[in-house]
Amino acid sequence: MATVEIAIAHDYLTQRGGAEKVVLALTRAFPDAPIYTTLYDANLTYPEFDQHEIRVSWLNRFPILRKFHRLALPLLAGAASTTKVDAKHTIVSSSGWAHGFHTSGSKIVYCYSPARWLYQPEAYLGAEGFTAKRIALAVLSPFLRRWDKRQASTATKYFAISTAVQQRIRDAYNIEAEVLPAPHSIDPTLPQEPVDITTVPGADNGFYLCISRLLPYKNVDVVIDALNSLALPLVVVGAGPEERRLQLAAGPSVLMVKNLTDGQIRWLYAHCTAVISASYEDFGLTPIEAATYGKPSIVLRWGGFLDTIREGKTGIYFDEPRSELVRQAVVQSGQQPWDPAVIKKQAELFSEERFAARLIEEISKQDQ
Known part of the structure; x- marks a missing residue:
């Protein structure tokens, strides 16, 4: 596969949220860039992604992981480590995994936060009791922390989405990141479609x-x-x-x-x-x-x-x-x-x- 000028990388495209909106903003800035990710399901994320070249990891062969990406937790470090991005510059959209992709050129990381499940487990898990997820995190965390810090050190440049995340990156990785606020993608001039709110009094x-x-x-x-x-x-x-x-x-x-x-x-x-x-x-x-x-x-x-x-x-x-x-x-x-x-x-x-x-x-x- 030929080396491209710019590539985009993201953890997984299996949901609709703020991080995925940022990736769409990246596709508008770099429309020819392929997107590398661990998992992709067109039915679970924004339909605009279907217009772009998506290159997935081996994890994507398993439909259950596309539907329930949290089940892939024990496998994601391995999938990220074996994902190769052949590009002169890779812009990495990451909250825990895509910064571990191997890149042939520069790696510019846009970080939403160092992995919550590693550095803020109580916030991530909430009031969950002695669950399988909590047990898996307790077992895997020492290995994943070492892996995570090693991958962070491979970045050419780190951007943080906010000053709070900037401090979190400093604490987790000893990296001085530059704050770059995320863009909004709302155009208030575009058409609206009413939502049925008649069941809610007032x-x-x-x-x-x-x-x-x-x-x-x-x-x-x-x-x-x-x-x-x-x-x-x-x-x-x-x-x-x-x-x-x-x-x-x-x-x-x-x-x-x-x-x-x-x-x-x-x-x-x-x-x-x-x-x-x-x-x-x-x-x-x-x-x-x-x-x-x-x-x-x-x-x-x-x-x-x-x-x-x-x-x-x-x-x-x-x-x-x-x-x-x-x-x-x-x-x-x-x-x-x-x-x-x-x-x-x-x-x-x-x-x-x-x-x-x-x-x-x-x-x-x-x-x-």
Whole structure:
């Protein structure tokens, strides 16, 4: 296979989330670049990936791993280590695996976080008891930490998605990473597709919006509990291991949906009152995407949100993921005179053009 000028690498393309949106932004910046990944299922991720050349690892032969990528945990280090990228420059989108791909040229890593399951296991696992996943992590962690640090050292350049992740990279790898905020990919001028919210009392007059993977550290249960107690309409968009438990916790004012189109997401942003997140986010694209519609955010004072929200101008913080604090912040937000023009201006700081320009500049440096 001939060497290409630029390649893109990503952990796995089996879900829809912020990291996958960043990869799509990379494909728009480098449209001819093939994408290397361990697992790919066109039905489980964004349909735009089907327009690009996807080169997968041997793991992709097993359909069950494409559907449940967490089952592949014991195999992913091996799959990453045997993935060869023949390119002059490889831009690696990684939160734990793709930085281990072998590259023939420069390796520019864009890091969402050093692997949570290795360095923040309690946040990753949540309240899970003595489960098979917890046992597997306990057994594999010493080996995976050594592997992970060794692979990180092979990078030519490290970018961090936020200042919080920059510190985490410093602590885990002793690498000084440059902060490069992720771009939003929302175009508010594109068509919208209505979402049926008629089952939620009062939603026609406005609703709160939470878009998140349903994982323990996302703390969606805290948001649901807060809005249940306020009896205010809430739309939760997402899927994940916590889905069944959260469905049971959702009251009559909460609508849970998943697998929405981009047009439906745009409609929700355009019609919501504000977005809410109690998640421990390394960056958090949702508030920026909502800001393109002039909508404020109510978010946890933590991590990447600290880089993107102007308190009192584009959003409100609460200090801990506790439902009573979320309730107070929602009430405060409802009393705040928000200026949509100011909020939209903040979103412009996180454009794809700025993001791509910095990566192109770095590639040019590597060519010198």
